[in-house]
Amino acid sequence: MTAPSEVVLDVADLRVEFRTDEGRVQAVRGVSYQLRRGEVLGIVGESGSGKSVTSLAVMGLLPGTAQVSGSVRFTGGSGSAGSRNPAELLGASDAALSRVRGQSIAMIFQDPMTSLNPVYTVGYQIAEAIRAHHDLPRDVLRKQVLALLAAVSIPNPAQRVNSYPHELSGGMRQRVVIAIAMANQPEVIIADEPTTALDVTVQAQVLEALRAAKVQTGAAMVLITHDLGVIAGQADRVLVMYAGRIVEAGTVEEIFYTPRMPYTLGLLGSQPRLDERRARLNPISGAPPSAINMPPGCPFVSRCPLAAPICETEEPLLTTVDPGGHGAACHFSDQLVGVAPADLFRPLSRETAS
Amino acid sequence: MLAYAVRRILVSVPILVIATFVVFVMVSLSGDPLSPLKTRNPPPPPQALALEAHRLHLDQPLLLRYWHWITGVTRGDFGPSVQSNQVIGPELIHRFLVTFRLIGLAMLLALVLAVLVGVISAVKQYSGTDYTFTFFGFLFLAMPSFWFAILLKEAGISFNDTVGNQVLFTIGDSSVYVDGGTWAHITDVLGHMILPTISLALLSFAAWSRFQRASMLEVLGSDYIRLARAKGLRRGPVLTRHALRTALIPLVTVTALDLGAIISGAIVTENVYQWRGAGSFLLESIQHDDAYAVAGWLLIAATFIILFNLAADLLYAVLDPRIRYA
Amino acid sequence: MPEREFTAPTRTQTQLVLRRFRQHRLAVASLIVLLALVLLAFVGGWWWKYSVADFTSDNSVPPSWQHPFGTDAAGRDTFAQVLRGTQISIGISVLVAVFATVVGTIWGTTAGYYRGRLDTVMMRIADLVLTLPLLAVAAVLGHNVGGSWWLIAVVIAGLYWAYVARVARGVVLSLREKEFVEAARALGASDARIIFGHLVPNAFGSIIVNATVLVSVAILLETALSYLGFGVRPPDTSLGLLVSDAQTAVDTRPWLFFFPGLFIILIALTINFIGDGLRDALDPQQTRVRR
Secondary structure: OOOOOOOEEEEEEEEEEEEOOOOEEEEEEEEEEEOOOEEEEEEEEOOOOOHHHHHHHHOOOOOOOEEEEEEEEOOOOOOOOOHHHOOOOOOOOOHHHHHHHHHOOEOOOOOOOHOOOOOOOHHHHHHHHOOOOOOOOOHHHHHHHHHHHHHHHOOHHHOOOOHHHOOOOHHHHHHHHHHHHHHHOOEEEEOOOOOOOHHHHHHHHHHHHHHHHHHHHOOOOEEEEOHHHHHHHHHOEEEEEEEEEEEEEHHHEEEEEEOOHHHHHHHHHHHOOOOOOOOOOOOOOOOOOOOOOOOOOOOOOHHHOOOOOHHHOOOOOOOOOOOOOEEOOOHHHHOOOOHHHHOOOOOOOOOOOH | HHHHHHHHHHHHHHHHHHHHHHHHHHHHOOOOOOOHOOOOOOOOOOHHHHHHHHHOOOOOOOHHHHHHHHHHHHHOOEEEEEOOOOOOHHHHHHHHHHHHHHHHHHHHHHHHHHHHHHHHHHOOOOHHHHHHHHHHHHHHHHHHHHHHHHHHHHHHHHHHHHOOOOOOOOOOOOOOOOOHHHHHHHHHHHHHHHHHHHHHHHHHHHHHHHHHHHHHHHHHOHHHHHHHHHHHOOOOHHHHHHHHHHHHHHHHHHHHHOOHHHHHHHHHHHHHHOOOOHHHHHHHHHOOOOOHHHHHHHHHHHHOOOOHHHHHHHHHHHHOOOOOOO | OOOOEEEEOOOOOOOHHHHHHHHOOHHHHHHHHHHHHHHHHHHHHHOOOOOOOOOOOOOOOOOOOOOOOOOOOOOOEEEHHHHHHHHHHHHHHHHHHHHHHHHHHHHHHHHHHHHHHOOOOOHHHHHHHHHHHHHHHHHHHHHOOOOOHHHHHHHHHHHHHHHHHOOOOOOHHHHHHHHHHHHHHOOOHHHHHHHHHHHHHHHHHHHEEEEEEEEHHHHHHHHHHHHHHHOOOOOOHHHHHHHHHHHHOOOOHHHHHHHHHHHHHHHHHHHHHHHHHHHHHOOOOOOOOOO
């Protein structure tokens, strides 16, 4: 592993709560992590685990009905914005956050079909991202826009610059969004499920563009997805989220080869694979708990093969299980050394399918 | 684009013909334009009646009457009116110009206010301001236009009394005799226009502001607004450059669709404020069972509505690139 | 390991709709007020000591215990007049809404379902109606059919069905592409069965909301028509007619002008709120997050 590099984003005990007609929804319940310069941090979890909300909280883009607490510190700032950037992002003014967004921290959203404004050309929207932070003459701006389009492998940039979003395919639109994100050489790029809404064949192009963005800007990346294949191919470190908390954290090798939390094992086991002989999938039965009606103990208890009485009363904290910093939130993580998913979860069969 | 417009106009022609035919038949069959003559005391001689019937083409079969009329219209001849001193064609034009003045200003007022109120309500959703605007919007939607117009008229009169001078006029579209130059003439016309314009604008304003609020809310919740913010744009530019620009587009169509309702509203408003515009022309013609006049009125009104809708569709295509080549 | 799930309690569709409606406090309040008004108009009007045709000796009397809404120049009790006018105006509006909804729904769903030539012709006719200023056409018709209230209702309904048809067609167009229509067809269901058994029930929500709005729109059109003299005429009365009679007396005998107008506003307002509540209850776009 390379020498430890500086931390650019420091999230500490982030909590997000929404008030709705049905009650209080606890979307994020105490998430902490540190993002280092140049690394790719993957956040994995199913729908409703809170992974997207976490990132929106970092950017300050949650609706006004959200109650956010904790701390998000951006400690990069070697860019042109310099020391004018606030360290603490939560609770910062809109003016201050607007200086950070797009310049120091950029975001890519999930659905490329709706991310771009339909009435402005693609070139206009990329240029707008640059103009929001820099004052440049038009010809310089145009050259930069064309260069960005080329960087994400959009063919015929000189013509595409004047296209409207609806004239581009989904994959191309997402690449335009990536171009917008990398326009000002940010230090952090947050990609919220960038390939989820796209066909598998198009995903490779988008991931390639994402990789190019990272290389060209040198940014650290937060890659949020539920697709373990994407994580395996792109991430350096991984956070596994469930029911609003991080339940396992480690390097990509540790997570994939030595998982120490039953949920992670379940995730790995439920992936169909071509390179192994496997008769049946080992799914996790049941569903995640309702975010309104949180049980007192471990939220995974109703689906966990290792569940014991302590799991219902005490929620396990994220504790280090390896000297390297690998953390898992399970009372019985030491029992999972060397355990394969098939050992823990029963395969899909006529008896279990209900 | 041009071909599309021409095609739309051509398609509308049969619609206009059918509409005017139906109305013509309705008016001709049910009323007797000669009845005021017949009930006069002493009754006029039968030759006078026959002469009048001939003048109004009443001695010809219904379909032939209509045929004469529709072919005459293409030459600019709208046929004989029951009111013998009236030439329908020029009179219609003159009256409609008066009404267009009222409708034009009222629509402009309603649009500007609706956009303002709608946007503010959407941006400050669920705030006190929003609730107040929504309440008044609902109230104005439930208010009968004629009732409000009368109320406003009374308020105008008492305003004049308080001020001691006739600033606001409640009768007619202009004074018969205006002393002074152009400026005096302009203020006179404006003074006559204020109250009727407000009365007419009210209902449209209420409906459009609610629509604009909904449209704005939908746009504000969309992904591209979030992306614009993620780029680092401040709230102001995001609101104007992205949200408003997109949210205003549907209003174009709504405005055009409501034109028929606005013309209906103008009929009522003209009645209350005693304007001699197209509205009062229609009411008089109906009272007199003047089939040609009513059919002529409908032809002009419907043509205007169709053209306006066409213009709105073309404007929509200009504003929204997505439908340009559809 | 027994399967346990931590969930929120589930509710049936009807319960959900009712629950959402009850949360719309303004709509519930409006429903109560409207029912009170209807009761007052129909039961109170029948039971009230003065009838519409009673000419008392009290001329132009302001509101008192004897005459809560005062009297007019001929000595007629305004309270009785307003109640009668309310009866007629509500009666017309409800009739219009029912008739227009039934005709318009059948028209629109048939056009939307079959598409092609039939759709084009049917919707051209509906568009034709909607292109015209409805008050103008209603005035022409109203003048010629006479002044009895149910004829006026027919006239107005004969125009408003086109709105319903357009809405119904739009809903059907979006529904017919859905899988359950394909499934029904695969099972051999006839066209009529699909239209009435599947499409209409699914469009029900939109249709009901539209019908509610139609009642308030119809009452405004009817009163305007009667105000101009082309709607309900003597011997019947309408709230619009009462306002028309009172327009010269706004400052001398305000009770003759304000009470009929306020009743129109109250009816239309409560119906609008109820319609809003129904819209939220039947088709919520998003969970309303309270501040």
